[in-house]
Amino acid sequence: MNKPVTGPARVRRLDATLANQIAAGEVVERPASILKELLENSLDAQATRITIQLQGGGMDLLSVEDNGTGMLPEDLPLALERHATSKVSCWEDLQAIQTMGFRGEALPAIASVARMEILSRTHDAGQGARLQVHGGDVLASEPAARAPGTTVQVADLFYNVPARRKFLRSAAAELTRIQKVLRQIALANFPIAFELLQNRRSLVQYPAAADAEARSARVASILGEGFLANALYLEQSDQIMSLRGWLGLPTYNRARGDEQYFFVNGRPVRDPVLTHALRAAYQDVLFQDRHPLFVLYLDIPAGQVDVNVHPAKAEVRFRDSRAVHDFLFHTLRRIIAEQGGDKPQISVPVQPAMRPLGLTADHSGAAGGIRPTSGPSSGYVPSFQQDLSGVAEARTAAYWEQMVAAGTSRSVENDVGQSPQEQSLAPEYPLGQAVAQIHARFIVAQNQEGMILVDQHAAHERILYEKMKKDCQLDDKQQFVIPEYVHVTAAQMACFEDQQEALRAAGLDISVAGPGTLAIHGALRSLDARNFAQLVAELLDMEKPWGQGDVEGHPVLAEMACRAAIKTSRRLNLDEMNSLLRQLEATPRFGQCNHGRPTVVQFSLADLDRLFLRGR
Template sequence: MPIQQLPDTLVNQIAAGEVVERPASVVKELVENALDAGATRVDIDLEEGGARLIRIRDDGGGIPRDQLPLAVARHATSKITSLEDLEEVGTLGFRGEALPSIASVSRFALTSRPDGAEHAHRLEVDGGRAGELSPHPHPPGTTVEVRDLFYNVPARRRFLRAERTELGHIEEWLRSLALARPRVELRISHNGRQSRHYRPVGGDGEHLARVAEALGPDFTSQCLAIDHSGAGLRLHGWVGLPTAARSSANQQYFYVNGRAVRDRIVAHAVRQAYADVLFHGRHPAFVLFLEIDPRRVDVNVHPAKHEVRFRDGRLVHDFLYRTLHEALADTRAGLAGGQPAAGSIMSGAGPGGTGGEGGAMSPSGAIGMAQGHRDGGHWGARVPGQSGLGLAVSDTVSAYRELYAGGAGARQAEPMPAQTDDQPPPLGYALAQLHGVFVLAQNAHGLILVDMHAAHERITYERLKRAQDGDGIRPTPLLVPLSLALSEREADTAEAHAEVLSRLGFELRRTGPQSVAVHAVPALLEGSDARQLVLDVLADIAEHGDSRRVHEARNELLSTMACHGSVRANRRLGVPEMNALLRDMEATERSGQCNHGRPTWVQLGMDELDRLFLRGR
């Protein structure tokens, strides 16, 4: 078959195969155009899941009459004019392919009235064939109508799913957009009935209200606020507490300069940050915004703009990991960031749970730490003084330390904040022990229950990690070097990153184009599968420039040691020992969860207790 020039209609339909996957793709492209035009309100009208009708109306700047034909021409755009513009794209759309591609596979109409124009004009396109411009009544702004999507491409239309499924994809994308653009009003209707209305919110301080509207109060009541800048990057938003982890990754929203993206570097950094606190098989929830110089990120690597490429992926990865890791480290039991909602019961964070989708604490009358200072800064009559326990906090800490002296949990005393009679510590003071498993304590909000083994396991684990971090990762020489056959790329990586490998406790020497000899491995991991560990570490270094495989393997071993070295169930503790356990929980990073991600404590507020006993009814 001879080489020939394809007709424009066929070219547009081929491009539509890349840009227009389903009705949600059309909604995405058209709404992004509306936002780039400065719209503050967008109305989305749908019929039959978008397959029959998609109508997008905005109050943006509009399109002049003479530019309407250009709007449906290939590679025509108002958003870039030079290569320099392409290297620092600040708009959501810029390719100039969306409208002609959509118009080539639908019955398409574009109506627009610019600011100051006396009336609007309308352009209709049927299967890629444009008609004549005609005057049309319309308020300032633009309306795009897409009817009978894929009517002229039956093979593509057969791939559409059920109406409810297609509508679900549209609603999910609009939810993602609503999170990123809190000041834009979005009205969504389906088959003539309004299905969703995102009302605009004010400044940045009210952004969380939009998050609550989009994701529900469960997320906003169990999240940490993030706002950190460094190295020309800024990360802000919210991350769910580990105890609010979900059974699927359906509440993970990440934005780069306001653009929703999916990225392996981001996913890897988040997964590592949560590695020490998530229960097996659970997924964190987050809404995060990364701000970066547009010249340091390429958004032109995917036709639908779902993916980006960072110029310095290693820097972005480390920035995300360290920011989230440090934020999660501060989720200490009893503090505002790591406190379960008062009046809440764990409902599925561990095996056998029967909770909802979130697998998290189900709040019923959440009370924040900021509400603790009642009665003009005092805790009120319900809170006991410590005098009845017979020992001061310092004495109970000493007693608890002596109980485990010499064991895996032994460590130096950490400075504890001074407490006064009217401001007891966050976890309060111990009352009793239940069946040798749980510690019962009373704080300002009501009753605290602590799983003493889970809590002590986390305390011991963090002590062991600090001890190891202080000593560094020490190598142990192998009596007989281990010869490994590798690919040439893996051998190149081992040779080029010898210093990184040395910090991880490895000594590798290249012995040939496709072979290395392992002369030393991390001392703590001696006896493990050295060959597989080296291969995994080299794979990580090749992709990310570094590896946490050794740290993760080390942590797994330390976790096992901590589990066996912690106080067991049915071990009787005195009140001083239980109080000291509470104080250590308050001073230990990530003490809201044990090493396996199970919760270590739960709060029952006075309101919840009153409801249990029908008090006040």
Template structure:
């Protein structure tokens, strides 16, 4: 028991305390050892595990190796070859630099360090048990280093109780390897568990090989639904793969972000990414991405956390703006990229009817151009721009298909819900409500600023209940951010003075009453969420019949709308079926 006197800690105890910060489980050890191998210039790294790394974890590389005279020094705290001065610490180029990992690992395990430096005729081996080392001895090995860590936490059994089963620990090790492999494409990695190879990543030296490694980690579906980006600005360089909003997961476990080759977690970066996907991602879903940020080392401080998983940026606001605007622009400009659907091949059930009893028809409601409406729902109808015309001045139909349109020409409407169209690559299905919702939302955003709003000479008066008036008092600022200028005109009456130009005044009046009639689904201070809610309410409803003119006009508007691949809630608006998909469906070419 301590008596209040200050003492210098025993070296082994100090290392065990340090181990509590950087060595949480086998995966923590694997990360540190892989970083050491990469800093040593390794091109081939082999990992061996037993018991998920709890019984044995070995990392073998072909790096520069450690000279025999430095072998014991490598196991002392704060001994490192990576930084020597304060200036080095301000611009770190290596993965490791603290000089804590090896001694911390050796203090809670049985560690063997075997290394041969390049240019040396023989290797040297050093063994450490619970922080106590034996003299180094001559050994045989090709140039490089092997670190074997056995019986993790054998001398601190309380720590070992916090580990999970071999399967769970193996999974954590595999996640670490995937992160490192995605950051260091030229290096070959092999993972062996109990003598069986589980993972092999060949060296990726060109664009195709790098894409293949990404596909091996996140799946082929990710590459088919991802945008490859390369952007530079203000000293920042961002490249990688950004998943389409429609290709998402229930958990954020397939998100990889690297800063100067280091996998990191950072609040600034996380917020910028969430904001970039804010109005295109379905609720409670998470995007997939593999992104690489490169910036001068002096602009980022990696000496923040012992595990080096967190960093601090010199100008976080500038970086946030760069990431947000870059990624949002890329998502908005995805153009003709649509989710690809794998079409299952099914046999149709036998029918007794003959072929003549199966007529094919496409009934569409023909209306004049003046009767074409943008929507028909709770907020009435109003005219839309003239429909796309064919060569003879008449509305273009399927017979006058224009292949230059990304979304093609409308062919029919399915169950008054989906628009069926064909383009040069195959068949397209469009969700009419979701598509119109995105169109209206983007129009409202563009016209919600004071200079772009429509101002009403005579205000639109809206009669509300006491409850609605109370909600208005709470949400007036949110409505103002969304471009709605509303004031109290008297007891139970609100006056609407201005609104975005996307819809007529009468539509906004009824919509305002509806918005205040229920608990708002948006968070306080989020004007865009109010616009999204209004766009959803005003969009063409499911079960609304459309003519070919209306369908084609909707397609043309959608093509010119940013982020048109998703509605405001993140659901897909457009799905592409390629001709190859259709051929597979009908077994063509088999």
């Protein structure tokens, strides 16, 4: 059936209420988005105390009360008109926005889909004023008593737009979203006190935090004491930008990225530039698909960032995004690398269940038991017994080279005039002195604080990876006098042809020697693989994550380091274990392997005492 032919639709001006309801579709999504807009108005009004009251998860009632500057009676009706604001007045103001709000759309949009009441009074006025608006229509405007500040009540959200009301979730779900918004605002505004009540019952209180201790207490109340104990506080700046906040250690992570807070000039934002820089900084040290925790604040001149790019002001655009990205990436990556400097930043495991240890195990020294190795286990000297580089590590290397050259595990006392216990507690050895190996898998060492367990494979993997990255930068390769050949399948040959640039970038000099055969001509000098053919074959059997690495990511090197590292079943003597510990101390990001698993775990003496109920 054909539609009748009609003339062109006439252009007409929308009714003000309809225009506000259209705007509400972008600004007013749910009670949490209303709370965000009202809190931003309170912040711009220089409030120092803000109280939020809810009923029905904010759907029945949402009230925000502050002690800010307030509004004049004649300004209340004007505040409900679209694009009426006290935040900006000219084009120059828009280019360097320093307030949380600026568009003048939130209040009229909210008023068009709810029953709103505004009660406000300035500090120098004798009385305040009340304005009642239902669905965008002003019902009453009258004098009212109130202390200086402003109260905005929003009731019966979407009462006149029932289709929008149906999309809201349960009161509990909406309350969860509201609490998330409050946490963001509270983390960005430490000097301000916040309180959240539902049905007149206090749910959350954040006292004003004026000093560093109070700020840390607020962070702990939001992210937990565990985060504060596993985070590094940082303050870094360059000529135009500064970064501060709490950076969670890679070993303290979550399955979801829901505890990540980033603020630009005090505004919580989501930005692909920031996300990419953060992900790249953690790339080599985070386990698989885990997510780090952090609370970071980037301060940048207002003219260098555009916040007028998203209806909810949740995204920003930087004038020089590359400079911001590089500053964040290099700053965070350096801090993550240095967190294992002179003291291992390693987490204490959860205390295991208390139960007596049975004596039924075989203690004869057979494979699988605790073995305090006192002599060489074989003639093979693993690849981690190499010279250490750098001034700080030269003293350590010289000592261990003497021990390795001796060919036996001589006593520490005979070498340097110290008893084994004194040597193990030396402050220049944060990982201490090896005393035993467990199940040919873990190294047991003692340091000044207590006992350390080291995953030998993960530790050697990190050492190799960092050395290989350095060799790649210096193009330090070893060329084989006689090439090593590897026979490959058709699928492996196709993978090589597709990924040979990535393999070459990883220091592997490989060519096609014939049908189904590859020739390996050279590799990185730090790669001491016993069977390069097997290593290359295994690389070509991977599911090819190559090329997906972020900035300065080396997925091929990481896989090569993993496959070349000492295996879990490898028995080590004390010389080998201590050499591994010394090199691990000199390795950046040594707290995690290339896949983000912990390499070392610390048990303090207090932890050990608790395990055995000592002092009770």
